[in-house]
Amino acid sequence: MSDLPQPHGGVLKDLIARDLPRHAELLAESETLPALILTERQLCDLELILSGGFSPLEGFMNEKDYNGVVGNLRLVDGTLFSMPITLDVSKAQIEELGVEVGARITLRDFRDDRHLAIITVDDVYKPDKQKEAKEVLGSDEEHPAIRYLFNTAREYYVGGKIEAINRLNHYDYVGLRYTPAELRLHFEKLGWSKIVAFQTRNPMHRAHRELTVRAARARQANVLIHPVVGLTKPGDIDHFTRVRVYQALLPRYPNGMAVLGLLPLAMRMGGPREAIWHAIIRKNHGATHFIVGRDHAGPGSNSKGVEFYGPYDAQHAVARYKSELGIEVVPFQMMTYLPDTDEYAPTLNISGTELRRRLRTGTPIPEWFSYPEVVRVLRESHPPRHKQGFTVFLTGYTNSGKDAVARALQVTLNQQGGRSSTLLVGETVRSELSAELGFSREDRHKNIQRIAFVAAELTRAGAAVIAAPIAPFEDSRVQAKQTIEQFGSAYLIHVATPLAYCEKTDKRGVYARARSGEIKGFTGVDDPYEDPIKPDLVVDASKQTVRNIVHQIVLLLESEGLLDNI
Template sequence: MKFFTAVAFLTASVSAFTTMTPNKVASSNAMAFSQFSQQSALMAAKQVPHGGVLVNQMTDDKDAAIAKATVEIQASERQLCDVELIMNGGFSPLTGFMDEAAYNSVVENMALEDGTIFGLPVVYDTDDESLQPGTTILLKQGDLPIATVELTDKYVPNKVLECKQCYGTSELEHPGTLMVATERGKYYMGGKVTGLNTPVRDFPCKTPAEVREELPDDKDVVAFQCRNPVHRAHYELFTRALDDPLIGEGGIVLVHPTCGPTQADDIPGTTRYKTYEVLKEETANPRVVWEYLPYSMHMAGPREAIQHMIIRKNFGCTHFIIGRDMAGSKSSITGEDYYGAYDAQDIAKANAEKLGVTPVPSLNLVFTEEEGYTTADEAKEKGLSIQKLSGTKFRKMLRGGEDIPEWFAFKSVVKVLRENI
């Protein structure tokens, strides 16, 4: 843990490291589409990308791009997720890491400088005192060159303000706040990204353009975000969402789990991916599409719900399932929730028009002895016997080799978990 960074974080205040004119990497939709045309891909999905155009920062001339770089840097796992979503358009309309003006605008206003709504800042962080604006760096994953970044400015962020605005707290007991304080470097730097190669992962992550090509252009697509294995209740939730009156006839679900870094006690991404693959094969539901997202979770609750909706919009989704306490987190000391159960749903509804994505509130499903899965309200009204199994109890049973009730988890998923954790 970067102890001194954490100490500095508690007393940090905004100040510019340089006074160079920042490159407005995120404010111009026209610039985002100046060199690349993907109209054929856009025609394959009903939804338009965020900001109107789908960014593609990948270059065909890798040698020329690499030749401009004077510094090589190994990217962290979180940086690899961020740079991949910049390169492939998942973070459209961004074409690079946010400069100070864009960063401040998103932190304070939840929007880019041109007013385009955006949930969380996307920044390149560093402790390197020698890195200066005007430098082009080469980000690598081991020996593989991933992208170059033309650094435009360097600034000391107000991390306290960032966390208060984006996470709702500056307490280090919050996993996202702890990440900002102890994992991210002292400085943030803005700069245009030029993509060279996609990071190598243990699971395939298709680009927004590739996913769009597979989606129908005349049907609603509702996205389901998760960061944990999909159990029976989750499956019932996202398949029943297709019956919601907000979803048009013949709509489909895109199950789009995040497989990047998340909070410390979550199941590793590679294991989660294996559970999704066996479940996809077991259920074989023609109205359910499974894809994977190289995204770094922040556990930022309402603000992260907005971020997830923007990303899925870029992947072609028209609707987004908002669960109770979505992307929520608890204090590592008190165990209390940082967000209300419906905070994410409320912010999604309030910003649905700006986002151009329709939020679909998730059903509060419970399992009953008499009628299987039903809504909690219906179970209460009918006086049905509700069965419960906590996540803590489930993990204990899993490790102890006990039988897991099939109403709670799919056998194929349980088998993978037992083999990998």
């Protein structure tokens, strides 16, 4: 009999192993059923339901389980569970797919159209999202999971048990992607009976190695480095870079002490609730101990600099349910470097935010903080500032001068060299990328998000992108900037040339046509323009030359370290 802890709820719900004999039958049935195409977050959740990582769950939560978890961290049978695992759908999807009690729906992977599972619908319900946000995540509207809940998640939830058809396909680090059953078997082969699990969504450095080694030695245990490689916080270092870091760090552990396994989790950054959830997941994977860090799974601070959760709220939450969790909590100790003895003691530290700043700006990373092989991996994925991609996003009225500024800025950057540059001006984008869109608020929003997507991909590839749409609405501009900033710097330039000047100098006569009613939905005439609230730079072509405006933008880019010299 294994010495590893029992899964949460007593039985590992490995749905893939259970349904293997029925695979051909289920696969054939799935071809005859309506199919729901899952989002990336839904795929992460499904993968851990199928593998037993979310045991005792056997599907997406029905309304009773959902209400119990939101209200008092309990499934309807009384089992502790801290995070709602839900399948969100729109009203249109419900009608199109015939989603109703008793219906069987195929769940399909959006990436390759493979059928992964069949859900038998228990119920379809409309959640109280205000209550879910408050009880599970807190009340701060800036919380990324609350934004997701209200802006991205659809309005209805579908509950029901799952029957597995296929495992999800992964093409990266396949040898490190253990299911709970596979990881438990691996531990048994190694003869391990005490395992300290370490949760991380960041690179690991010398202090992390030291605290995990100390935690293991104090408990005569081994270490499971179990990083999240699903969805994490926007702006986090990508998982490809992080896994290379963990692989580089592994030889620094004493022989045979540590093993690396990847967790395809979609984090909610839910602080205390998430810490309990993480403990359950690690218990299901066979861990006996779990390190809970300071501000564990917290999203950091809001725009006012206030942290969403207290620094030790997560540790207190897990300790409160210690007996039910059946996994020993190991408090995260801050490790301080002692230069006189060249060692670490629990008590100088660099935060994840500070590390990302140093990588972004090319600031040195001291040897006391990390190992050379780890820094080398990080630098490979984070080139010097003057080699990083960026986007300059100009917004303003038609004939405000933004297109002329955009073209002149591209010429200036091309003259400097060092990186490719791309120009996305309004008319070109409209004809090539958004030809089918009109000029309603919704269509204008779609157009700006398409520009943002292209700009983000080019920025990630190291290019300089200059976009110059009208972009009249603040929410569209804010969302676009957030999209781009996942991969590099984005600067919003308000070309605040007055409408009267734009109209007076209009040689093409488009304003006159709009005034006469020939053109409908024209910004500044019969459609509004919302001034940016927090632009990075405000310029005015009625008072400045194009050359002067371009120089101001160049100075802004230089001050950010993005240009060598011009």
